[in-house]
Amino acid sequence: MKISKISSLLLLLTGLLAGNRLEAEVFRFQYVSGAKFRAVAQVDETVIQRYGRQQAVQQSELRYKIAYTIKDVRGETGELEGVFQIANRSTGDAGVYQWSEEHPTAYRRNAYGEMDVPDRYSFPVVRGVPRFPERDVAPGETWVGVGEEVHDFRDSGSGLGVVRFPINVAYQYLGLEEYKDKMFHAIDATYQVYHRFPVSRGLAPEQISGFSAQHLYWDNEKGYLAAYTEEFELVMQLNDGTSWIFRGTASAEVIQAEKMEKEKVAEEIRNSLEKDKVEDSEVRVDEQGITIALHNIRFLPDSSRFVPGEEEKIRAVAEILKRYPDRDVLITGHTALAGTESGRERLSLERARVTARALIELGARREDQIVIRGMGAREPVAGNDTEAGRRLNRRVEITLLEN
Template sequence: MLLCFVIFLTLEGSTPVPSGKTTFQWKWKENQVLELNEYHDVFFRVGAKTVEREDKNRVVMKPKKCSSDSCLVNAWFDTYIRYGKTSGPFWKDKEFTSDFTLFQNGRYEVPNEFIMPNLRSFPSFPDTPVSVSDVWKLPAEESFDFNSERIRVKVIPEYTFQGIFPWSDGNYKGNCEKITYTYPIFYTKPEGEKMVPNVPYKIFGFASGTVFFNAARGVPEFKEVKLSYTFIYPNGTVQEANFHIKGIYFLRNQVNTKDKEAIREDILDDLIVGNTGDPNGSRLGDLTKDTNKEKEPNEKNLGRITDTGEKPSPEKDSLLDKLPISVRTSDDGIVFSLDSILFDFNDSKLKPDAETAVAKIAEILKKYPDREIRVSGHTDNIGKKEYNRKLSEDRAKSVLHSLVDNHKMDEKHISFKGYADELPIVPNDSEENRHKNRRVEITLVLD
């Protein structure tokens, strides 16, 4: 069962608001992206057996087309898992895409071919302004996807506007409108429908949570949710599931191909000569500002690659050839590819010299503290599939541990996965090409 809880933006309204009241509307700019990072503490119980797990969901949402009352939204969902209430790396689990229609009042429709998001039309706001302590109820839906059946359950959340309050979570904080809510959930398979093994015929539970929604900006900032479910299966098995969810939202401008290439040029500069710019700044940070303004020349930018289309000099190319690192753009962002010479043959332990390469990359990644980092291991097609998968995963974990343990990067933003020979960059038809496919990649996710 997948759980991903998403709050979205809608169109900007202009209705006058009575004094002392607040209008909750979702504001949308077509060049912007809303990114949600969720963390779930999960507890399962079946009889005397229990499982504890921590999930991480990253959701990226972009408008494809908007009308006066709705937007067609394109979304990407990445899910990650680590077992046990402990620190350690997240394993990248699944990827999903979804197109759905989002209406101005917060209601949205998801076509049957998409399973995400599975909490739908939530939260929804009344069409009229509200005062502190006002209460409203609007319909929503939970969608549970099991291996052989989808169960949709209608729910009626009750919302209460509490006023303006501060929130904080780790290094992030804000101060905006606070909305609390509760709702029960109950489902029983209709009489006469066939029972399906491993699909519950009864679900009941309860949800309570808080959403901090910035009414002036028209975007959510933070949420915290507690969910409790009981699933009863045809064979008599009873499963309990409890979720404690925290989610932080980031609103930013879309990163286009030119932006990515400009960031790549800056990164190449840093790899060769070190960071000569602001250690707390980055070209990506500039994308959240007014991109129509011309940048003033200053000492920090002297000698650096600019966004004018300037290409690396031959001297730069020759220096890059000496590094065991290559850098390229991808659909997701910027990819650092580490040559397999950083490991001994059939070994997953980083060589001492490899730490120099990882250290250079770590210093660059620290300029993007809120961005997702994915570490992936890859092999050629020689050898057994399961062995290669384990080797590729162990090598990815070695690089991840170096980033976290040696370079103090936040492990909550980093995940790993081993792909064996599933994603070659060149055909495995020669020793030279197989060598290129034996690699570890670190992706700085920009979209």
């Protein structure tokens, strides 16, 4: 009787183990030439600057928008090109995100996740995550992959340039997990950061340390990382005794971009603007998408407030944008050549901000779908030596982004 029970338990255990192996997966990146994707990452972080017993604390929100295209596929390796756009706002600010930086990139990545990025590119900062083993992996199993972190100090005056160092990433496959009503393969990825920098001239970092704990949602049918969440901390110690601590959380989601029929959409927008009698408007197609330029958009003198009646132009544009709800929007303010450079920059940004707020209030977009920037008088479309030219240069451009 005892033997029979033991045999039954062994058979049950063997069956469970066999079942687990049946759930084993082979994880690989897959590539389709010409496919376009965009990833949107939200970073909420606390930045602490410490010197001795003194410290300053700042809360910030960063929004990364990464648009990339698979340019070519050779065997199991994809060649990708893209651009990282970074926007920010202070935590608690009810305003929209302000454009901050833009970084192009291009790289090769094989089916296992190993990346080859030319030295001239500083993005992506974290490379080779995830990295997959050649074998299949069952739920609960672990492996280790080597990745890389990259930090750009070219503008710091330290002479360090772009610094790259390896990271050893520990992975564990957790099995299937639901994310936004869809099942994905869940993988934990964690690593420690520690790197000492060579002695540099002037103010420079001495060492960087920290950790990253990521929870990955992998689409094994299509072969790409669909989303992730992260907790992180980085501590950078400078040679003057100052420490900078970056601590927070991040999340990201990848979306396959639908191709925009730009010429067709542009013609639809032109017809709508003409029907609504929106004067001094122009529609053009460019690499980013479709731009609606509102020339001579009138604000009160030296102000970011609309002249009464100008809101009707924004209302007409809002109705147009509502027809294309899945596209993010970039709003760029421009000025004529008048006043100081800093004043023009500030005024153009505030005018873009006012336009964005109006579109949000009209229900055309959510705050997280709009990024603003101010170009001052740096991109004139006409001469500033005549009133007609200055009228064209005083404009707000609203770009419906393709990717």
